Amino acid sequence: MSTIDGLPPLREVIARHDLRAKKQLGQNFLLDLNLTAKIARSAGDLTGSDVIEVGPGPGGLTRGLLAEGARRVLAIEKDERALPALAEIAEAYPGRLQVIHGDALEIDPLAHLTPPIRIVANLPYNVGTELLIRWLTPAVWPPFWQTLTLMFQKEVAERIVAEPGGKAYGRLAVLAQWRSDARIVMTLPPEAFVPAPKIHSAVVHLTALPEPRYPADPAVLNRVVAAGFNQRRKMLRASLRGIHPDIETLLRNAGIEPTARAEEIGLEQFCALAREVASAPR
């Protein structure tokens, strides 16, 4: 069977390199190259960008990114069994694919890249959330990346784009929407993956804003939001008690009722509160 890029079908690649999915590495592979090309397109125009792909596995999404014209792809993969399959892709796209073997949580890929940089990944849920938070909370903004296009379980994707008032709204929504435009661009059923997970998945596309929507110190905002949602059923005057001894006054100064709960508070008010906390004498 021929494929869009002339390389062998992924089922054959997986069988030849004995890439049986390992649960502990969160391996659920995408084998449909039309689908991986569609995900690559949802990352925007790749032709002038370097792309960091985290967790390429047998390379379905990598092939999509290269076929869609990414200038260069830097792929970080923890499972060394995938390296020979990825080397075959690198050979088919001379000079455009570099693979680093290692843990994406420990590797700084920046030295290898030229802006503009886009990040694309289909990662295990816990690694993806951890990396997303890191990419959203650098001390300096704008960040090194222009866009993030990330596969999550659908419930996590909904938490990233959630509005105030619902159960999905929390720290992820505040951090993501403060400094980026975030939207769900695709949802995928379990059958899109091999092996099929139990849950539906969704691709979230985030575009870094040139500057945050409202001024606030990232570390203070992060601390306030984490404390507020950690005890989300409590009133803010109780859940934020550890943030400042006179939190009630700071809440009022920020235009927030001290009896309100975190899920009722919008981004603008959280930022106002973070500014109050940052400037209050202790």
Ligand code: SAM
């Ligand atoms: N991108 C491929 C696809 O879409 O078919 C594979 C996706 S699979 C859900 C996740 C991939 O991330 C696996 O190849 C796994 O080995 C890799 N992985 C898991 N944890 C990782 C980490 N900490 N750093 C780098 N890669 C990781």
